[in-house]
Amino acid sequence: MNEPSLHPELSISSPSMGVVELKVENWNILGCSVGRKIKQSAIDLVIVLLFTFSCFELRENKSHLYLLLWICLAFLYIYNKSTQVLHESIFVVPRHGIQLETHRGLKFSLIPAFPLRTKRRFIPLTSVRDIVINEGFRRWDVRYYLCIIRDTGSEVVLEVAFENLLPHLPILECVHQHIHKILSQASTPTQD
Numbered sequence: 001m002n003e004p005s006l007h008p009e010l011s012i013s014s015p016s017m018g019v020v021e022l023k024v025e026n027w028n029i030l031g032c033s034v035g036r037k038i039k040q041s042a043i044d045l046v047i048v049l050l051f052t053f054s055c056f057e058l059r060e061n062k063s064h065l066y067l068l069l070w071i072c073l074a075f076l077y078i079y080n081k082s083t084q085v086l087h088e089s090i091f092v093v094p095r096h097g098i099q100l101e102t103h104r105g106l107k108f109s110l111i112p113a114f115p116l117r118t119k120r121r122f123i124p125l126t127s128v129r130d131i132v133i134n135e136g137f138r139r140w141d142v143r144y145y146l147c148i149i150r151d152t153g154s155e156v157v158l159e160v161a162f163e164n165l166l167p168h169l170p171i172l173e174c175v176h177q178h179i180h181k182i183l184s185q186a187s188t189p190t191q192d
Contacts, residue, residue, distance in 0.1 A: 007171045012054075012178060020182050022175050023089040024167050045079060062065055082106050085103040086113045092179055094186030097124040098148060100161050127151050131179055133172050134158075144169045146176060 009025045054070045083104055091099040099122045105115035129149040136143050146161040161175075 007174060009167065010171050010174060016184075018094050020092045022087050022092070022178060022179070023087050024162050024165055024171065024175075025087045026085050026165055027088070047073075073077060078106075082116055086115055086161045088165050088176065090161050090179065090180045095125065097122055098128065098179075100148075100159065102164060121159065123148055123150055125183075129156070131176060133169070133176055143171055146172045 009027050011021075011023045013021050013023070015021055019040070020082060051070055051074065054067070061066070084107055086103045086105050088103070089101040091101065093099065099120060102119040103115045104117045104119075105113055107113045114115075119152050131148050133144055134147050136145060140153045143166055145163070145166055148159040148161065150157050150159055162172075167175075
């Protein structure tokens with residue numbers, strides 16, 4: 001079985017009795033490498049310096065064009081930062097269902113992530129047919145994704161877990177095995 005300790009972007013926790021959270025962090029924005037941290041810090045520094053320069057130009061030239069330009073650029077920059085996926089989670093609630101979560105928020109370099117929005121989808125266990133690792137093609141690339149096959153009564157729907165991050169196959173295998181283990185333990189009756 002794949003161990004979660006082999007995949008640092010994956011964490012498994014149990015926030016309350018019986019509930020298990022399988023969380024995949026977005027390492028593209030969390031800056032897991034020194035080079036990435038330096039690059040993001042440099043971009044943030046350049047933007048601050050350009051904003052400062054435009055403020056001095058506005059003061060000397062009294063041109064509101066610089067101010068308007070920088071307000072627009074600052075708005076776009078903050079919007080871009082605030083819509084980034086920080087992490088995605090699967091909460092397995094035995095005997096009840098599975099909840100998929102996507103957390104979006106702000107992440108500037110050298111500052112902890114600040115979550116702003118969370119999107120949640122709950123899938124009742126009675127409608128879950130199976131949980132599989134599927135593969136899709138994107139140009140010349142094969143992408144693996146974890147999906148929950150559920151029956152809505154009139155049709156069969158694929159609910160994709162980690163749809164924004166699309167972690168690598170070893171992480172998906174580890175998550176898949178943990179979910180099946182948790183659900184199989186919950187379905188077996190306990191003897192007193």
